[in-house]
Amino acid sequence: MKRAEILDEFAGGMRAMAPLTVAVMPIGLVFGALAAANGLSSLEVTLMSALVFAGGSQFVAMDIWAHPASWGALAFSALLVNIRHVLMSASIGTKMPAFSIPAKYAAMLLLADEIWAMAELRAERTQLTPAWYAGLAIPFYCIWVLASLAGSIAGTLLGDPTTVGLDFAFPAVFTVLVMGFWKGRETGAVLAASAAAAVFAHQLLPGVWYIAAGAAAGVVATLFMGRRREVCA
Amino acid sequence: MTLDPNTFLAIVAMAAATVLTRVAGLVLIRFVAIGPQQKRALEAIPPAVLMAVIAPTALVTGPAETLATVATAIAAMRLPLLAAVAIGVFVVAVGRAVVGA
Numbered sequence: 001m002k003r004a005e006i007l008d009e010f011a012g013g014m015r016a017m018a019p020l021t022v023a024v025m026p027i028g029l030v031f032g033a034l035a036a037a038n039g040l041s042s043l044e045v046t047l048m049s050a051l052v053f054a055g056g057s058q059f060v061a062m063d064i065w066a067h068p069a070s071w072g073a074l075a076f077s078a079l080l081v082n083i084r085h086v087l088m089s090a091s092i093g094t095k096m097p098a099f100s101i102p103a104k105y106a107a108m109l110l111l112a113d114e115i116w117a118m119a120e121l122r123a124e125r126t127q128l129t130p131a132w133y134a135g136l137a138i139p140f141y142c143i144w145v146l147a148s149l150a151g152s153i154a155g156t157l158l159g160d161p162t163t164v165g166l167d168f169a170f171p172a173v174f175t176v177l178v179m180g181f182w183k184g185r186e187t188g189a190v191l192a193a194s195a196a197a198a199v200f201a202h203q204l205l206p207g208v209w210y211i212a213a214g215a216a217a218g219v220v221a222t223l224f225m226g227r228r229r230e231v232c233a
Numbered sequence: 234m235t236l237d238p239n240t241f242l243a244i245v246a247m248a249a250a251t252v253l254t255r256v257a258g259l260v261l262i263r264f265v266a267i268g269p270q271q272k273r274a275l276e277a278i279p280p281a282v283l284m285a286v287i288a289p290t291a292l293v294t295g296p297a298e299t300l301a302t303v304a305t306a307i308a309a310m311r312l313p314l315l316a317a318v319a320i321g322v323f324v325v326a327v328g329r330a331v332v333g334a
Contacts, residue, residue: 023315041235044244051248060286061247068239075246081286082254084279089258090267108255165326168298171290172305172321174283179309181280190277191284198285199292214285215278222277226270 006131013135016122020114021140024055025147030169031058032151038065042152049148053112053141056177057081059170064208077208080215088116095123103130110137112144113177186225193221297328 001009028049035045035058052058057078064077089108096104107130115137122128122136181187198214205213261267267275291302305321312320 023313026315027318040240041237043234043236044240047236047241048244048247051244052251054251056283056286057247057251061243063286068237069243071239071243071246074243075250078247079250079254081282082251083282085251085254086257086261087275087278089255090262091258093259093262104259105256108259109252111255165301165322165324165329168290168301168322168325169318171287171298171302172318173314174287175291175302175305175321176309176314176317178280178283178287179306181283187280190281194281194284195288195292198288202289202293210289211282211285214288215282218281218284219274219277221281222273223270226273 001129001131009129009131010135013118013122013132013137014139015135017115017118017136017140020118021143024114024140024144027055027169027173028144028147029151029154030166031055031062032148032153033155033166034059034062034151034170035148036152036155038062039067040065040152042149045152046145046149049145052078053110053144054078054082054085055112055144056174059173060208060211063170073208077211080208080211083215085111085116088113092116092119092123095120095128098127098129099133100130107133107137110141112137112140115140186222189221189225190218194218295329295332297325297332300328301325 031049032042032045035048036042040048048058048061052061060077060081061074064073089111092111093104093108096107099107115133118136119128119133122132178191194214194217197217198210201213202210287302290298292299301321301324304324305317308317308320
């Protein structure tokens with residue numbers, strides 16, 4: 001590919017991602033402010049956004065944050081919250097014939113939900129190129145890191161986020177994402193099982209075990225529904 | 234500009250866990266054939282995990298949080314992410330002011 005073509009592809013990816021790149025700014029600001037309220041320094045906030053780069057797990061980390069930070073519990077919760085990435089990378093991985101093997105693995109490092117969704121959409125229409133993917137991912141990544149940093153600085157000035165309801169931003173984001181996964185009655189069974197198990201475990205067990213309990217209950221529910229459908233059919 | 238060693242360790246551990254999940258799918262498709270049963274289980278994980286994360290806030294924290302979660306879910310059917318989140322935050326702030334919590 002010629003240099004001009006690479007630049008064209010990069011710009012194309014950047015343009016396609018622009019609305020989402022703008023939309024992630026306030027979410028990054030809220031994350032930074034929440035992290036600052038939890039006592040993280042601006043350097044720590046920036047490092048977390050730059051190295052973890054997975055909004056959902058970062059918000060969950062802020063929810064269960066303790067002093068001193070418990071790395072085992074935080075890594076475990078990040079693993080649970082991000083386990084969906086296994087499916088996402090398995091899916092997009094089959095649509096990257098234009099990528100060299102190292103480029104494929106490098107691309108996976110930036111596989112946030114929004115980037116994955118846009119890449120899947122692109123792959124359905126035309127060949128997904130490394131340059132287009134870079135245009136998609138790199139500006140979005142930079143904005144996420146910078147917005148987190150800005151939020152951590154502004155957050156210490158703003159004070160307690162609970163007074164204006166900003167602590168509710170992450171449960172709200174997850175609620176919207178849950179609605180996006182709705183595929184009919186079976187999803188309802190998964191959600192009901194997960195919610196019941198999570199609340200039950202949350203009342204009885206310390207730490208983030210309620211996330212594991214909910215995830216397990218949801219998976220059991222879907223397998224149970226599948227078996228029942230086979231029996232009926 | 235401080236960097237607490239415990240916090241740094243936690244960040245690196247979280248990053249390692251996240252990278253693991255993002256690379257695992259690529260490794261998986263090279264070695265494992267995913268049947269319909271495995272696919273169903275994997276597909277149920279994202280909504281199940283997200284629901285588990287929000288359930289304590291949505292159901293057993295207080296009336297303001299429950300109401301705001303319902304409002305956000307309804308808004309999400311029609312509105313983009315940011316607008317739905319803004320509505321949720323607004324409802325929880327008003328609800329807490331009314332309840333006095």
